[in-house]
Amino acid sequence: MLTEQERERYARQILLFGEEGQERLNDAKVFIAGAGGLGCPVALYLAVAGVGEIRLVDRDTVDRTNLNRQVLHWESDISELKARSAETKLREANPDIQIEALAATIDETNVRDLIAGADLIVDAMDNFPTRYLLNREALRAGVPLLHGAIRGFDGQVTTIVPGRTACLECIFPEAPPAEVFPVVGTTPGIIGLIQANEAIKYITGTGDPLLNRLLLWDGLAATLETFTVERRPDCPVCGGEVRP
Numbered sequence: 461m462l463t464e465q466e467r468e469r470y471a472r473q474i475l476l477f478g479e480e481g482q483e484r485l486n487d488a489k490v491f492i493a494g495a496g497g498l499g500c501p502v503a504l505y506l507a508v509a510g511v512g513e514i515r516l517v518d519r520d521t522v523d524r525t526n527l528n529r530q531v532l533h534w535e536s537d538i539s540e541l542k543a544r545s546a547e548t549k550l551r552e553a554n555p556d557i558q559i560e561a562l563a564a565t566i567d568e569t570n571v572r573d574l575i576a577g578a579d580l581i582v583d584a585m586d587n588f589p590t591r592y593l594l595n596r597e598a599l600r601a602g603v604p605l606l607h608g609a610i611r612g613f614d615g616q617v618t619t620i621v622p623g624r625t626a627c628l629e630c631i632f633p634e635a636p637p638a639e640v641f642p643v644v645g646t647t648p649g650i651i652g653l654i655q656a657n658e659a660i661k662y663i664t665g666t667g668d669p670l671l672n673r674l675l676l677w678d679g680l681a682a683t684l685e686t687f688t689v690e691r692r693p694d695c696p697v698c699g700g701e702v703r704p
């Protein structure tokens with residue numbers, strides 16, 4: 461049951477998906493991998509939507525070069541752990557939810573513990589090796605993975621549901637080269653909010669998720685397009701059989 465304060469706080473979205481939808485959000489646990497350009501808007505909008513438990517992981521400290529896009533981190537947070545900086549802002553944005561912010565590098569040794577109990581995993585990373593690790597563990601645990609990635613004015617989003625959709629390695633069998641990429645802050649803002657929107661839809665059972673669809677945002681042309689993607693039978697992660 462929602463409290464009076466919750467009915468008031470979430471009144472405008474309860475008009476969309478009812479108190480039942482809001483209760484689902486309150487009961488949801490979301491793991492967000494990264495508190496950078498994507499992770500900041502994802503975490504902020506899921507926090508104010510009332511996702512009951514948010515676990516956020518980022519190993520880095522705030523650097524001045526982050527401030528053009530990582531909107532939970534401000535000038536006064538430089539040299540602070542991003543996990544702490546984000547946690548402080550999110551608690552102030554919504555004191556009614558639980559936020560667990562951890563300063564850690566996501567790797568083979570801790571990923572299972574980090575995602576344990578999550579209803580959804582949000583890929584807000586900046587590198588493909590960690591994304592592939594999250595993809596494998598999401599499949600193993602049977603937990604949906606909301607993928608987002610950005611570069612420059614371009615971004616992409618897809619919703620991966622184990623057993624129902626192509627996985628990340630079906631769609632991107634090879635990682636793009638690691639680089640310090642150019643980016644304008646609006647790009648992770650837009651892509652992060654599409655990921656947060658997918659999370660809210662998934663949790664409340666509203667709308668059509670981006671299943672087997674890759675959404676591409678071209679910020680220079682101001683276009684959004686979706687392309688159908690397919691599971692690869694020879695995928696080393698989710699493919700069960702190899703076709704002749």
Ligand SMILES: [Zn+2]
Nearest residue numbers: 627630695698
């Ligand atoms: Zn696959």
